[in-house]
């Protein structure tokens with residue numbers, strides 16, 4: 001039954017080399033259940049990106065354990081096909097269409113074309129006819145949407161989005177919200193980081209609030225926002 005739990009983090013700590021005794025993440029434990037949209041919330045430097053990088057297996061924790069669908073995550077181990085991740089700065093070939101870029105990416109994963117669930121993933125991402133245009137004509141928001149569509153290829157059971165609303169304007173942020181809600185509608189699980197409660201409270205079912213590497217609050221959104229928890233989250237821009 002552990003294989004059904006998208007994410008279980010137990011006592012995880014991380015210090016970067018050279019940062020003396022300052023922890024980027026300190027004794028972090030939480031669990032994400034199937035179908036949840038979990039918002040990882042906290043001001044700049046709270047440890048969100050470090051946490052997400054550890055659960056993607058990009059960096060190793062110093063202590064503790066991370067399990068994704070029951071499997072221990074370790075850097076160097078093959079990325080689970082059940083996980084898709086968006087991190088800022090995905091590169092695209094500007095002269096190719098959005099669709100051609102995604103096809104190229106999928107082929108590079110070495111997985112069969114029919115496993116991509118291309119049309120369904122693209123529909124959820126909501127790129128529409130823009131997919132047939134060259135990426136060089138895209139706005140920043142559109143490029144971000146394309147990178148998220150790329151993370152959705154194969155319709156992974158767990159989708160990880162690191163600050164997907166960064167640099168987007170309010171209408172684009174609303175569209176992003178719709179994309180995440182559509183994605184989770186079929187019982188899939190989403191983990192999204194943000195430093196603004198307002199950006200995620202209408203999207204997420206659950207929140208984990210971090211500050212200075214530690215978990216400050218965790219639980220269903222209604223419990224956290226209903227108790228004035230929003231004051232814990234900084235409102236500084238990026």
Ligand code: ATP
Pocket residue numbers: 016017019023024025042043044045046047048049050051195
């Ligand atoms: P942001 O919203 O700015 O991305 P965050 O919540 O994602 O913030 P992290 O990027 O995880 O926070 O950073 C947590 C702490 O670790 C910060 O104090 C940061 O300066 C430090 N840190 C992050 N990356 C490194 C690194 N590669 N080397 C050294 N220290 C780092």
